[in-house]
Amino acid sequence: MIKCVAIDDEPIALSIIQEYCKSYGNIDLKTFTSPIEGMECIKSTLPDIVFLDIEMNSHNGVALAKELPEDTCLIFTTAYSEYALDGFNADAVDFLHKPIFYPRFERAIEKARRFMKHEIKDNAPGAITMKVERKNVVVNFKDIILIEAMDNYVKVYRKDLPMIISQITMKEMESLLSPEAFIRVHRSFIVAIDSIERFANKIIYLHNHPQAIPVGRKYLQTLNDLKNSFKNSPLK
Secondary structure, eight states: OEEEEEEOSOHHHHHHHHHHHHHHOSEEEEEESOHHHHHHHHHHHOOSEEEEESBOSSOBHHHHHTTSOTTOEEEEEESOGGGHHHHHHTTOSEEEESSOOHHHHHHHHHHHHHHHHHHHHOSOTTEEEEEETTEEEEEEGGGEEEEEEETTEEEEEETTEEEEEESOOHHHHHHHSOTTTEEEEETTEEEEGGGEEEEETTEEEETTEEEEEEOOGGGHHHHHHHHHHTTTSSOO
């Protein structure tokens, strides 16, 4: 679920964004006609995307943008095209000119999602930064034992460290991992290869983890290939 906040002193403009978010799907949107209340919500909930009107009766959106939390994905909305340069100078990911039509809104969301994915990937080798509740956590690949899907979140189990939950899809998570170190064995599970203790029929047991991991039918060939790679090891 993508968390969004929209601030605009025109209720009609907010209702349009709200309708577009419903059409796009998988978006949790909070709307505010009060810039003060909207900014308070942003600072307390740290949304993924902020839609911010530039020209409001009591506040200027460009000035408000300077108060946004670091790494906030900002999309400006305005009826005045002359503000476009100011918007991009404020590091906005996109600029929507009113009246906003759905195809243009959809492109802005896709652009924002690419930006957010880049932020996750932009890390030192051997690690990723994941958003956990209201903070970023650096996760070293060498610490990961198991990754479990949970809707649009994942649970990451780590060696001698607390389990964390982060908002990222399993597909996106898999794309960030080395296929030489991690293997997907079920639609809900990715395991670290060096954490495998043994095989038993269609089950994988891991070191330092009590849960037995089932192997999905789609991944049986993967399991067989993995077993063969361990043919000279004690694994059976």
